[in-house]
Amino acid sequence: MNTAVRNQEPKEVWNHFADLNAVPRPSKKEERVIAFMVAFGKKLNLKTIVDSVGNVIITKPATKGFEDRKTVVMQSHLDMVHQKNTETVFDFDSQGIEMLVEGDWITANGTTLGADNGLGVAAIMAVLSSKSIEHPHLEALFTIDEETGMTGAMGLKGGLLEGTILLNLDTEEDDEIGMGCAGGVDITARRTYTEEEIPSNSSGYSITVKGLNGGHSGMEIHKGLGNANKIMNRVLFDGFTNYGLRISEINGGSLRNAIPRESTAIVSVENASKEAFLFETKALINNIKEEFSTIEPNLSIEINSISLPKKVMDIAVQESFIKSIYAGFNGVYRMSPDIKDLVETSNNIARVIVKEGAIKVGCLTRSSSETNRTDLANSLRSSFELAGFEVAFSGEYPGWQPNVDSEILKIVAALYENLHGEKARVAACHAGLECGILGQNYPSMDMVSFGPTILGAHSPDERASISSTQKFWKFLKEILKNIPKK
Template sequence: MNEHIDTLEPAILWRHFRTLCNIPRPSGHEAALVAQLIAWAESRGLSHDRDNFGNLRLRKPATVGHEQAPGIVLQGHLDMVAQAASGSAHDFTRDSLDTYLEDGWLKARGTTLGADNGLGVAAALAVLEDDELVHGPLEALFTLEEETSMGGALNLAEGWLEGRYLLNLDSEDRGQVYIGCAGGADINVSAAFATSSLREDEAALELTIGGLIGGHSGLDIHRGRGNANRLMSRALVELAEFSPRLVSWSGGTLRNALPREAQASLVLFDEHVSIARQRLAAFEAQIRDELRDTDPDVTLTLGRGNAESALSVTDSRQLIAVLDAAPYGVERMSAAVEGVVETSNNLGVVQLREGRFHLCALVRSLRDDAVIMMEQRIRGLFALIGATTVAENAYPGWKPVPEAALLARFCSLHETVTGRAPEIKVIHAGLECGILGAKYPALEMISFGPLIRGAHSPSERVEVESVGEFWQVLKGLITELAAPASV
C-alpha cells in the first residue's frame, strides 16, 4: 500500500516513511513497528538494544577514520496521534494509512498522516542505511508513547546513551531550528454525581458541536480556533435559565489536540424546548460569526435524545459553570521570547457518563513554575464542586542555550546548504529534549525538521519539497560533525 510514496525523493528516506504508513502505530501500539525495525537492523548488521520501558536504540559504528568524532544521537518517537475525521471507520490499531499527493503535499485520507514524527524516524533510518555518508559514531533513539504521556522519554534509562550531540528530528517548520521548548503536565479532574430518573414532563435532547478544524494544542493554541468543549460549556450557559439537567458529555479524544467535536445529552422541561432551540440557533449564528476566519464550518445541532436519568439541576449548573470558567487557550505570552506563547491550557477531553465526570487538560509553559500555578488554579476551581484533581506525566521545559557550539555549526551548515540562515526558535510544544536534557545534562541538543502543517488533526500534511531540504541539511550536519571543529 502507498506505493506512490516510492516515487518521491530522497527515495532512501521516503521508503522508510512508507513502512511507517503501512504499520499501525498509535500511542501504546508500537510493538509491531519495533519488531520491524529490529528485523531491519539485524538485516543490515546494526546493533540494537532496548531499555526497560521499551525504547529502542539502533547503533552504527563511525566511518573508518572518524572513530574519534563526537557521537551523535538521532532522536524521534515512533508513535503517532490517532485522529480521524467525523464518520471515518479507520481503525488506527489495524489499518494502514491511506496517503495521497496533492499540490506538492503528502496527506492521508480522513486521518492524521503521522508525519509527526514519522518523517523524523524515517530520516534517522535513512542515515543508518546510507553507507556513503561520512559520520562519527551514530545512535538512533526511538521513544514510545510521546503523544499520550511522554512515557518513553520520562522513563528513558539513564547512563545508556553515549553520544555528545542529540539531533531531535521532531520539529515542523522549514528553515527553522529549535533550541528550547515548553514543559507541561496532564491535569486530570474527576468527580461523581448522583443521578435521578426523568420526570414525565421532561424531554431528553442531544446537543452536538462539530465542524471545527482542531489542531496541535501547543503549536496552534494561539490561532484562535474553536475548542469544542469550551463552545459546549458556552452553549449550555445559554440555556441556564431553563435549568437543564446533564445526562452525558463527550468532547475531544486527546489532551494534546484541540477538540473538534463534542456531544452533550441534557434534559429540559417540555415547555422550554422550543425557546431553547431559538436560543441555540442565535448562539450558533454568534459563534459562526466569531469563528468565520478560523473555523468557518462550525455547526451546532439540537435533536431529540434518549435518557433514563440525569444529574440534578444544581450539580448540572455547577459543573457547567466550572467548565465554562476553567482557564483555556493562551494564558500569557512570553516576555522573554517575542511572539511565543509562554503558558496555555487545553481542555482536551471531557467525559460525563452515568454520573461520572472526567476532564483531561494539558498545561504547557516555558516556565515550570507556571505549570504548577495553573494546576493549582484548576485544582482550586474544581474543588468548589467536590472534584479531585491530579497532575500527572509532568515534564520539564528545555532551556535555550543560544551560545552552544552545536547551534553555531548547524547555522553555518544550514546557510551553506540552503543559501539562507535558519531562524532560531523556541517552541510552545513538548519536545522530548527537556526530559532528555534533564537525564543527560551534558548533551548538546537542537531540533529541526521538514514543513508539517495540521499536526494532530486529520488535515495533517507535509510539504514534499521541504523533506528533500531537511535531508540535505541533516546529512551535511552529520558529516560536518564528523570533522574536527574549526578553531
C-alpha cells in the first residue's frame, strides 16, 4: 500500500515520510519516534542529542563553500493528531499509517495522514541525508507534543541552539509564507452531579451526530463547519425544554485542536411524551441538516430506541449544563482589524463528556491578541461558572508577533517570486505554530514558516498534494542556497 507513495517525486522526501509513518507517534507518546530519529541521526554519523523534554536535535556541518553563512535551524514537530472514521478499525498506538495515492494526493485509509507535520520532518531528514544539497551549518530541531500542548517547544532551553535563522516547515498552503501565528489557552470546565433513578414509565434513546467534516480548529474555524457538540446540545436543549428529556451520558468530540466530528448521547423520555418528542426532534434534525446542507452534506443525526439507562443527571444540573453549552461561544469571535481575512480570536468547544456523576467540557481558545484571548476566555469562564462549573486555564502559549522587517522573510519572499513569477501570500495564520514559543528563549532568532499544501489536517480527510510537495522541496533547497553570510 505504501510502495506507491515511495515511488512519488521527490522520492527522497516521500521515502522518509513513509519510514516516519511506519512509526506510531501520538502526542505525549513519542518514545518510539524519538528513538527512530536518534537512530536516523547516528546512522548518518551526525551529532544527535535528546534534550531534557524529548526534543531531538541533529547537527550537520555546512557544505563546502557555505561555511561563512549564518547557521540555520530547520524545525518541525514529530507528533501527529490521531483521528479516524467511526467504522475504521485502527490502533494508532501499534500500527503505522496506511497510505494511498489518489491522483495528485496522498491520503490515508480512514485515518489522519500525519502530513501535519510529518512532511516537514521528512523534508528535513532528506536534507540531512543528502550528499548533494548545498546548505549552511544546520541544526535540525524535531520537537515533541506540538499538537496537545507544545510542551516540547516550551521545554527547549536557551543556549542549546546556535542558529540565528529558523525555518519552520509547518505551514499548509504552498503559496503562503508565515510571519506570525496565534497563541492559545486550554479551558476546562468540570462539575459533578447527582445521578437519579429514571421513572419506569420512560423509554431510552441514543442520539448520534456524525458525518461532519471536522478539521483544524484554527486554520478551518472560519469556514463555519458544523461542531458536533453544539449540534448535539441543540437537540438536547429542544428535547429537554419541550418534552422533559433526561441525559444519562454524552461523549462528544476528541482532541481540543480538532473541530468535533461526532457526538453520542444516551437519554430518556417519559412514554407520555415520546411520540411528540420523536416527531418534533425529527423535524428539528431536518432543519439543522438543511442549514448545513451546503457545507456539511454528509451530516447525519440519528435517534434510535435502546434499553432504558439506569441513571440520569439530576434535573437542576442538567438545565444549567445545557444552557452553559448553548451560551458558550464557538467559532470566530473577532477578525483581525490589521490583516485582511485573518481570524484574530476564536474558540472551539472541543470535548464534552457526561458520565457517572461527572461533567467535563474542554475548549481551545486562540488569538493573535493577548488581550482579546483573555477577553474570550473570561467570557467562557463566566458562562460555565454561572452554571456551577469549576474552570481552569492551562497549556497557555504565546503567539508569534509579525516582523515585517525580517531579513529571512524578505529573502524567502523574493526567492518565491523569482521561482514562480508571482508573489507569495505573506501572512500570519490562526494556528499555534511553535515559533512564538521558541522566540521566548531565542529572542534574536529570525523566523519564517512555509510548507506544502495539506488539506483536512486533524481529520481523516487529511491529504497532501504530490505536486505541491515537489514545489515545496525545490523552494526549500533554493532557500538553503541563499542564506546570507554571517
